[in-house]
Amino acid sequence: MNATLNEIGREQREAAFHDLIATVRPRLTAASKLAEREVLAPKTTMRVGGPARVYAEPATVDDLRHLLLEANRRGLPVLLLGRGSNLIIPDAGVDGLVLSLAHESWQKFEPKPDGRIWAGAGLRLKNLCGLATKAGFKGFEFLEGIPGNVGGALRMNAGAMGGWMFDVVEEVHLMSFAGEVRVMPKAEMHVDYRHCAELQAGIALGAHLKPAATAGAEDIRRQIDVYQKKRVESQPREPSAGCIFKNPPGTSAGRLIDELGLKGERVGDAEVSTVHANFIVNRGHATSADIIGLVRQIRARVKSARGIDLEPEVLLYGQEWRDVL
Numbered sequence: 001m002n003a004t005l006n007e008i009g010r011e012q013r014e015a016a017f018h019d020l021i022a023t024v025r026p027r028l029t030a031a032s033k034l035a036e037r038e039v040l041a042p043k044t045t046m047r048v049g050g051p052a053r054v055y056a057e058p059a060t061v062d063d064l065r066h067l068l069l070e071a072n073r074r075g076l077p078v079l080l081l082g083r084g085s086n087l088i089i090p091d092a093g094v095d096g097l098v099l100s101l102a103h104e105s106w107q108k109f110e111p112k113p114d115g116r117i118w119a120g121a122g123l124r125l126k127n128l129c130g131l132a133t134k135a136g137f138k139g140f141e142f143l144e145g146i147p148g149n150v151g152g153a154l155r156m157n158a159g160a161m162g163g164w165m166f167d168v169v170e171e172v173h174l175m176s177f178a179g180e181v182r183v184m185p186k187a188e189m190h191v192d193y194r195h196c197a198e199l200q201a202g203i204a205l206g207a208h209l210k211p212a213a214t215a216g217a218e219d220i221r222r223q224i225d226v227y228q229k230k231r232v233e234s235q236p237r238e239p240s241a242g243c244i245f246k247n248p249p250g251t252s253a254g255r256l257i258d259e260l261g262l263k264g265e266r267v268g269d270a271e272v273s274t275v276h277a278n279f280i281v282n283r284g285h286a287t288s289a290d291i292i293g294l295v296r297q298i299r300a301r302v303k304s305a306r307g308i309d310l311e312p313e314v315l316l317y318g319q320e321w322r323d324v325l
């Protein structure tokens, strides 16, 4: 009985995807990309996972809105893909519409006469940092080595070296899942460690950023070099999704896992990095199942030895960690 019901559900969903494609394709501008069963693993830093049932790179705000509304109308899940640096794509892929702001129209870096900088959601943090350095704007140095883009960094309030994204934000332009564009000053947003409430139910389009000061490019570059050196010495080079767990209050997840002797622990080709214990690295052919298995093992060991529940920092794309742990 259940199998039959599932089968009917699947058929209806397939029909909804076909209908979505047939409706949106003729209405998108030529610069927008729309594809079926797009492989997502190469778009992520961990390099695992299956395809997106439908994948789109809208080139304009109107195209983005159109895709969103048409998916909503059919009850199809919509997921945002940033730089793919902080997520694990399930092996089975994602049965929804995956949207990426990878088109160049979202990658703008525009200094304004009032001293602010407009940074599009698709702009890579590395490029933001490089362009700010060239223009003599200080305050973005900590972002340089984070392998994300502006949209993802806003959503996650990404951080490193004692700073986090919202330190440099003045206001965020976002689109609600109902397609409305809003401008939100930082003071009205609910931001915390690796969290921004407003961007769980909305899509960041870009932000006005505020440099801390102006300085010579040489000075700024020197600070970046210090951070780069620290990162190269303390973080692995192999494919990973960055830190896998949030730091529990008052301590570092990496130190905890290291103290329990878990560096080098493996499930399949997923390995606890021997460089930094809060990274799981892909040693070649890891699957999502390998990574999830290793996450489970680490959590169990930390719980039994220290009584601490480690909470994943990376997203399990299209799913909830609590459903698989």
Ligand code: EPU
Pocket: 159, 160, 161, 162, 234, 241, 242, 243, 244, 245, 246, 247, 252, 253, 254, 255, 258, 275, 276, 277, 278, 313
């Ligand atoms: N440590 C160990 N063993 C390890 C790893 C770390 O003993 O295997 C010790 C270090 O020696 C240090 C302490 O733990 O004394 C903290 O380590 P680290 O400076 O690397 O900082 P972290 O708390 O582990 C955080 C962020 C990183 C960010 C770094 C650098 C989180 C979960 N992690 O790591 O962010 O790059 O600080 O600022 O907040 C990420 O978010 O994906 C990420 C990698």
